[in-house]
Amino acid sequence: MRLLIVNPNTSSSVTQRIRAAAAAMAQPGDVFTTLCPDCGPELIVTDADAQEARHAVVATIRQHAEPCDGIVLASFGNTGAEEVRALRKDVPVIGIASAAFSAALVLGGPFGIVTFGKALVPGLRAKVEELGLDDRLLGIAYLPGDDFGDPGTVSERYRDELAELCDTMVRRGSTSIVMGGGPLAGLASVLSEDCPVPVIDGTQAAVNLMRSVTFRRERAT
Structure with a gap:
């Protein structure tokens, strides 16, 4: 399973935590790519933070052209989920x-x-x-x-x-x-x-849920 995991805030230390939490759920053959935006809030608290982060999430995903089986948005606001689903209609998108x-x-x-x-x-x-x-x-x-x-x-x-x-x-x-x-x-x-x-x-729950979703998609095809 190939997952693109995006931390919507710019904190590199938070991104490292998310990367490690996801990696703990990996199975043989899994490839998880964990990224964060180059700009935006370090922590998403206010509506203004969320709005800024949504734009940053979309820009980050646009820049990542490699194929994947699903996208995990690693913030509890599911930040940018609607925009990302409109951008990447080919894969499931799950917020933590x-x-x-x-x-x-x-x-x-x-x-x-x-x-x-x-x-x-x-x-x-x-x-x-x-x-x-x-x-x-x-x-x-x-x-x-x-x-x-x-x-x-x-x-x-x-x-x-x-x-x-x-x-x-x-x-x-x-x-x-x-x-x-x-x-x-x-x-x-x-x-x-x-x-x-x-x-x-939330991150690990998202990986588990994505595994179930991608398995069903594979069986359907």
Whole structure:
């Protein structure tokens, strides 16, 4: 399976995390190409950030002419999904929010989201509402404050605090937990070791979902 994975923000450290999280799901013969735009926001928080990132995502995909079996958009806003689908009608396009929430639905019961800043909460909640999952969302837990420095190192610097937030969501009744945000890519497997419910990584969920979609496409042809 050949995947083009695009981190819509410009953080190289976040892109490295996403690349590593995807690589952990690779099977023999898979080829994953993970890119980020040359310009745009380092972290997508506001509507203005999202608009700028959408243009950057489309430009990045236009520049990548190599064939692929699918495209993963590694932000929880599914940033640029509509534009990319219009541009690349030949392949499936999956955002990590849609993939993560699909995994939570399959697992059943109420799910919680754990993220790393209050400023990210409105965007995450809007995505839940857009997908019609309001009644399944138990809540969104986040770290205090909004200035976290390099977003690609948040997972290491705040691992214990994020683990505590997962515990909080479990005590509230979550049957699964979605890690909210590309900068948290790869952390779910670490937190799962001590968490009694599944912890969902959006990037890895997207790879799994894309594998299923591409398999069906191959069988259909």
